[in-house]
Each structure stands twice: as C-alpha cells, then as structure tokens.
Amino acid sequence: MTEDLYWLMKTEPDTFGFEDLLKRPGKTExxxxxxxxxxxxxxxxxxxxGQSVFIYHSRVEEPAIIGIAKVVKEAYPDKTALDPKSDYFxxxxxxxxxxxxxxxxxxxxxxxxxxxxxxxxxxxAKLADMALVKPGQRLSIQPLSPKEWxxxxxxxxxxxx
Numbered sequence: 322m323t324e325d326l327y328w329l330m331k332t333e334p335d336t337f338g339f340e341d342l343l344k345r346p347g348k349t350e351x352x353x354x355x356x357x358x359x360x361x362x363x364x365x366x367x368x369x370x371g372q373s374v375f376i377y378h379s380r381v382e383e384p385a386i387i388g389i390a391k392v393v394k395e396a397y398p399d400k401t402a403l404d405p406k407s408d409y410f411x412x413x414x415x416x417x418x419x420x421x422x423x424x425x426x427x428x429x430x431x432x433x434x435x436x437x438x439x440x441x442x443x444x445x446a447k448l449a450d451m452a453l454v455k456p457g458q459r460l461s462i463q464p465l466s467p468k469e470w471x472x473x474x475x476x477x478x479x480x481x482x
Contacts, residue, residue, distance in 0.1 A: 326367060327470035329375040329386070329453060330427070331461045339376045339387040339432065343482055348429040349393055353401050354409040355422060360462040365396040365423045373470065374427055377453070378436075385436035386473065388482070394426035434478040447472055 330352060332338055342350055355361050372392045378385055402411035402420040414420045443454045452463040465473075 325467055326369075327373050327375075327465040327467065328363070328368070328392075329377050329463045329465055330390075331377045331379045331463075333380045334378045335380075338378055339429065342376065342388075342390065342427070342429045348482060349426055351394075351399075351424045351426050353399050353424045355399070355424065355461060356409065356411070357461060360460055361422055363462045363464065364425050367464070368392050368395055368425050370395055373430075375465070375470075375473065376427075376429075383436075384439040386433065386442075387436050388429060388432035389474075389479065390427035390429050392425055393428045396423040396425055398422070399424040429482050431479040431481050433476075434480050437473060437476050441476070442473070 334340070337350075342348060352364075355364060370392055374390045374392060375386045376388045376390055378387050398420040399409065399422040400420060401407040401409040402414040402422045403418075404410055405415070409422075411421060414422065439453070442448050442451065448454055448469060451465065451469050452458050452460070
C-alpha cells in the first residue's frame with residue numbers, strides 16, 4: 322500500500338541541498354535529474370502526494386539525513402532530459418521527443434536539529450535492515466518502512482521550517 326511508504330532521497334549539497342530547497346518559492350522544488358530506472362520507477366509508480374521524504378546529503382565529509390520534505394506533486398516528465406545544455410540531458414529521450422525520465426515536486430517541512438549521520442545509522446542495530454546502511458546500496462531514492470521512518474525521526478528533534 323503506497324500510502325504507508327516513506328522515502329529517502331539522496332542529494333549532493335554542492336549541487337542542490339536542503340538549504341537550497343528552503344530558499345525556493347514555497348520551499349518547493351522539482352526533484353529532477355534522476356537517471357536510474359529503479360529510482361525513476363519508485364517516483365513514477367509509488368510516490369503519492371502527502372508522502373514524507375528524508376533529504377539525505379551524500380558525498381560530503383559526514384553524510385547525513387538533514388531534513389524532511391513532503392511530496393506535493395506526483396510524477397511528471399523531467400524536461401531536463403530533452404535539454405542538450407542540461408547536466409541531465411538524455412540523448413535517447415531527445416531522439417523520441419519524450420522524456421524517459423520523471424520528477425516529482427517536494428516541499429521542505431522540517432529539519433533535524435542535529436543531522437542524523439550515516440555513521441550513527443550504521444551503528445544502530447535497530448536499523449540493520451534499512452537499505453541505506455546495507456553495503457553497496459547506492460540508489461538515490463530508497464523506500465523506508467514506517468518502523469524505520471518513525472525510529473529515525475526519534476533520533477533527533479525536528480524543527481519546522
């Protein structure tokens with residue numbers, strides 16, 4: 322049942338981070354540039370308005386979950402795939418004239434007072450089944466169970482944004 326799903330979306334803060342999301346009008350932005358079929362399929366087939374998302378900063382000195390966003394618009398075509406000037410350009414999409422890729426809009430709703438580091442998540446036995454802590458897990462969008470979501474939320478105070 323998709324209503325019970327929670328998500329984690331990885332981002333590199335030097336490209337687009339939680340602070341960037343907070344600066345967007347309405348603290349809302351389209352999550353563009355996903356170029357992995359499984360991650361795309363999650364967004365296309367399972368993301369629903371109102372679902373909650375952890376925003377996770379990767380490729381930083383200390384990777385961590387920074388904040389929470391909500392899905393405010395379900396999947397629609399990622400037009401960056403059709404723009405040759407975009408970092409997310411996809412030549413196969415241009416050939417057909419239709420984007421093979423999709424995006425969703427998310428809105429920042431809260432930040433963790435203290436970011437929840439990957440190191441702390443990996444060392445917590447209660448999260449041993451969480452996709453993020455498993456070796457080789459590189460997917461930029463990952464589902465979480467309600468139990469994982471609630472437990473992670475209990476690890477640090479949430480501050481509305």
